[in-house]
Amino acid sequence: MIKTKPIRYLLAMLLSTLLSVSMLAHATTKEQAVKAGFIYNITKFTVWPNAAYEGDVFNLCLFGDDNLGGGLEALYGKLVGSKPLVLRRNVDDTDLHRCHIAFIAKDNPQHIQKTLNKLRHIPLLTVSDSPNFIDQGGMIGLVRDDRRVGFEVDIRAVKAAGLHIGAQLLKLAKKVKGLE
Amino acid sequence: MNKNLEKTNSLLHKLARFFNEQFWLILLLAPLLIIAALVGPNFQANKEQTLNARSSSAKQSVSIEISSAELALIVAKPLSELLAMEVYSDHKQKVRNKSRLLTLDLAGGFSNEAYNQLLINHIATRSSIKASDKDNVGG
Numbered sequence: 001m002i003k004t005k006p007i008r009y010l011l012a013m014l015l016s017t018l019l020s021v022s023m024l025a026h027a028t029t030k031e032q033a034v035k036a037g038f039i040y041n042i043t044k045f046t047v048w049p050n051a052a053y054e055g056d057v058f059n060l061c062l063f064g065d066d067n068l069g070g071g072l073e074a075l076y077g078k079l080v081g082s083k084p085l086v087l088r089r090n091v092d093d094t095d096l097h098r099c100h101i102a103f104i105a106k107d108n109p110q111h112i113q114k115t116l117n118k119l120r121h122i123p124l125l126t127v128s129d130s131p132n133f134i135d136q137g138g139m140i141g142l143v144r145d146d147r148r149v150g151f152e153v154d155i156r157a158v159k160a161a162g163l164h165i166g167a168q169l170l171k172l173a174k175k176v177k178g179l180e
Numbered sequence: 181m182n183k184n185l186e187k188t189n190s191l192l193h194k195l196a197r198f199f200n201e202q203f204w205l206i207l208l209l210a211p212l213l214i215i216a217a218l219v220g221p222n223f224q225a226n227k228e229q230t231l232n233a234r235s236s237s238a239k240q241s242v243s244i245e246i247s248s249a250e251l252a253l254i255v256a257k258p259l260s261e262l263l264a265m266e267v268y269s270d271h272k273q274k275v276r277n278k279s280r281l282l283t284l285d286l287a288g289g290f291s292n293e294a295y296n297q298l299l300i301n302h303i304a305t306r307s308s309i310k311a312s313d314k315d316n317v318g319g
Contacts, residue, residue, distance in 0.1 A: 028251050037256075
């Protein structure tokens with residue numbers, strides 16, 4: 001029977017695999033979607049130095065395995081200013097200067113510190129949902145307080161990278177570190 | 181003795197034929213089962229069960245899964261709306277509400293209109309309770 005109709009079996013397997021993958025692809029939680037929404041909104045209140053804002057696209061670079069459960073894929077093609085947002089994975093060290101935002105996925109503190117050290121002195125905004133991110137030298141930490149998501153900002157780290165964040169955004173932050 | 185052997189043999193043949201005929205079903209389900217086994221534990225971990233210690237009796241909260249359409253809607257929302265959005269729901273409350281509506285539906289044999297009205301009333305009641313709670317907290 002297997003020999004006579006192998007195509008039917010192959011099709012069945014293919015269909016089943018596609019079904020499984022599509023089911024998994026939609027397993028984004030509301031929390032991850034809200035965090036992705038935060039990242040997009042933050043771009044509206046951030047000003048990059050002119051030299052860093054060259055190019056036709058706005059690069060959101062991903063570090064680590066998790067891209068908010070696929071939540072960041074929803075930002076693909078959305079306009080930041082006049083530039084379409086593009087997601088970049090596995091960015092080479094030589095191309096880091098092309099990133100406008102670096103999203104660092106939840107990881108152990110040593111890995112996060114290593115990534116932050118690599119990104120230091122590059123005019124990009126570092127964002128993560130890892131706990132205590134701004135205490136490790138990150139710029140914007142996405143945090144959950146009870147049932148809602150919020151964000152924390154280390155304004156000193158933002159300024160050190162040559163970026164500017166609007167006062168409207170700072171007003172909405174749960175915590176602003178480095179305000180004089 | 182021979183009869184028993186024949187019976188066993190016939191049963192084994194039947195079983196073999198069944199598996200041979202239903203082989204397509206096994207092939208269809210195999211990837212699903214493998215992926216479920218691999219991803220299942222991670223997916224559960226991703227739900228990040230949290231304990232809500234607002235009241236003395238701790239309530240269990242679970243994250244809400246959304247579709248890709250909802251995802252697109254959420255990422256398009258302004259910051260103020262995102263800040264106000266509840267990303268976790270009280271699992272027990274959700275289950276209780278569902279079972280309550282189901283029980284009413286089964287018992288009453290409601291029409292669609294009546295069922296919809298019931299839902300609207302239920303939501304309105306919840307909203308008014310929330311509003312009065314806020315007033316009390318504010319006052």
